Amino acid sequence: xxxxPRACFLTLLGxxxxxxxxxxxxxxxxxxxxxxxxxxxxxxxPATRLTSSYRPPTIxxxxxxxxxxxxTEKLPAGVLPITLTVxxxxxxxxxxxxxxxxxxxxxxxxxxxxxxxxxxxSLASVxxxxxxxxxxxxxxxxxTLRACLLxxxxxxxxxxxxxxxxxxxxxxxxxxxFAASVPVAQAAVTDLVTPAQSALALSRVSAVSQxxxxxxxxxxxxxxxxxxxxxxxxxxxxxxxxxxxxxxAFAAAVLAAQYAFAGGADAPAPPxxxxxxxxxxxxxxxxxxDALPLSSSVTALVETLPLATEVRSGVKSQWALRxxxxxxxxxxxxxMATYCLFGSAVIGYDxxxxxxxxxxxxxxxxxxxxxxxxxxxxxxxxxxxxxxxxTLSGAGLLSxxxxxxxxxxQIVYLASRVGNALGDTACATLVARASDGSEAxxxxxxxxxxxxxxxxxxxxxLGAWLFELSRRSxxxxxxxxxxxxxxxxxxxxxxxxxxxxxxxxxxxxxxxx
Numbered sequence: 001x002x003x004x005p006r007a008c009f010l011t012l013l014g015x016x017x018x019x020x021x022x023x024x025x026x027x028x029x030x031x032x033x034x035x036x037x038x039x040x041x042x043x044x045x046p047a048t049r050l051t052s053s054y055r056p057p058t059i060x061x062x063x064x065x066x067x068x069x070x071x072t073e074k075l076p077a078g079v080l081p082i083t084l085t086v087x088x089x090x091x092x093x094x095x096x097x098x099x100x101x102x103x104x105x106x107x108x109x110x111x112x113x114x115x116x117x118x119x120x121x122s123l124a125s126v127x128x129x130x131x132x133x134x135x136x137x138x139x140x141x142x143x144t145l146r147a148c149l150l151x152x153x154x155x156x157x158x159x160x161x162x163x164x165x166x167x168x169x170x171x172x173x174x175x176x177x178f179a180a181s182v183p184v185a186q187a188a189v190t191d192l193v194t195p196a197q198s199a200l201a202l203s204r205v206s207a208v209s210q211x212x213x214x215x216x217x218x219x220x221x222x223x224x225x226x227x228x229x230x231x232x233x234x235x236x237x238x239x240x241x242x243x244x245x246x247x248x249a250f251a252a253a254v255l256a257a258q259y260a261f262a263g264g265a266d267a268p269a270p271p272x273x274x275x276x277x278x279x280x281x282x283x284x285x286x287x288x289x290d291a292l293p294l295s296s297s298v299t300a301l302v303e304t305l306p307l308a309t310e311v312r313s314g315v316k317s318q319w320a321l322r323x324x325x326x327x328x329x330x331x332x333x334x335x336m337a338t339y340c341l342f343g344s345a346v347i348g349y350d351x352x353x354x355x356x357x358x359x360x361x362x363x364x365x366x367x368x369x370x371x372x373x374x375x376x377x378x379x380x381x382x383x384x385x386x387x388x389x390x391t392l393s394g395a396g397l398l399s400x401x402x403x404x405x406x407x408x409x410q411i412v413y414l415a416s417r418v419g420n421a422l423g424d425t426a427c428a429t430l431v432a433r434a435s436d437g438s439e440a441x442x443x444x445x446x447x448x449x450x451x452x453x454x455x456x457x458x459x460x461x462l463g464a465w466l467f468e469l470s471r472r473s474x475x476x477x478x479x480x481x482x483x484x485x486x487x488x489x490x491x492x493x494x495x496x497x498x499x500x501x502x503x504x505x506x507x508x509x510x511x512x513x
Contacts, residue, residue, distance in 0.1 A: 084254060183442070332424075335413070
């Protein structure tokens with residue numbers, strides 16, 4: 001049993017390194033840290049092409065910030081087709097996540113072959129997501145999003161036509177190549193909106209991706225029920241083939257509608273805000289400050305923490321935020337895949353109760369990202385919301401592994417899922433906020449998505465192994481993976497606070513100068 005955690009550790013290191021290696025293949029050399037660049041879209045080209053124009057890194061003063069559209073202003077119309085594309089693709093992924101193992105078993109696949117199909121999707125996502133995201137900077141976000149949707153539809157049609165498990169594995173690998181729609185969509189919406197609206201736009205993308213995963217299984221169950229009521233025999237997995245074919249047809253319909261009504265060009269970028277004077281310049285970039293600044297005592301305390309000095313630079317801050325994303329991703333895995341083991345063996349849930357749990361948690365997650373997250377961002381700011389999400393997620397993981405009596409167990413479980421949703425979306429917002437220009441923002445969003453995809457290969461195995469180690473414990477049966485993930489999450493709470501403290505100090509110094 002000892003080689004299992006070693007393999008997981010090595011695979012996790014590989015997942016952290018692969019995004020950078022694959023992105024390096026086509027990425028142009030990054031500018032020097034002291035030469036921060038802003039990128040603007042050229043409106044003379046049919047698709048978005050990035051042209052470099054050097055400007056000093058700036059931040060809006062109170063007067064200039066007041067002239068920028070507020071975060072509560074309605075999002076541009078171009079955000080809707082982007083989120084619809086993500087929704088159409090994630091419906092197919094929701095169907096695949098819940099129905100593919102049963103479909104492969106009917107094709108004669110072993111448990112190992114089913115695991116290979118799942119791993120093929122995640123591995124392809126790790127390798128190709130940075131490449132696809134960087135291609136979106138070259139050829140345009142909308143074109144890349146539509147290519148991802150087309151690739152998803154083709155992968156589902158391959159599943160429909162597959163007569164052997166190997167065909168399904170190939171289809172899932174192709175789906176993983178085109179699974180970069182979420183980071184490309186995140187980059188696309190942040191290109192369209194003002195910095196003050198970035199958190200709201202990113203929350204929409206996160207919400208529709210979660211909604212697609214929730215709606216997908218329901219659509220699959222409804223389709224199978226309809227075919228059964230019509231008397232269609234389920235020979236050779238015919239029911240699931242029809243469901244995948246319907247999902248592919250829906251994706252193709254969305255793709256055709258976008259070409260019919262929107263054309264092939266990207267939506268125009270928003271007009272640039274007024275250029276501030278040199279006295280208003282700060283290394284934080286042209287971004288509005290968080291609504292709630294840290295107090296001087298909290299700032300002093302945060303800067304004495306071990307991780308604080310390590311996240312000062314832009315490069316290290318991105319790696320620190322990727323570590324935050326991995327911790328939150330592991331927490332989500334423990335709340336779903338590992339929780340199936342924990343809930344049935346420790347709490348005594350059956351499959352129907354687990355399904356109800358996951359459905360309620362998913363609905364609350366979507367509502368949190370759509371309704372609660374934007375309001376919290378306006379009141380607290382991205383940094384503090386990320387720290388709050390980490391705190392709530394970590395405390396919830398620890399609490400529901402200890403509190404096994406309902407309704408307390410159910411309450412803290414849902415609280416953990418809410419914290420995970422807040423922390424995940426706020427982390428993506430901080431990644432966009434700490435990036436200099438459209439190209440760097442897309443690259444960093446793609447890297448954080450592929451890192452999480454790599455973690456999804458490792459964390460289910462690690463969580464199941466730790467659960468089995470502690471399953472026979474009399475005091476806390478099965479709680480070991482939740483203890484470890486909770487401690488890791490708590491250790492990363494200073495990361496967003498450190499970023500905030502340094503940014504507040506830079507802003508204050510810039511105002512004094």
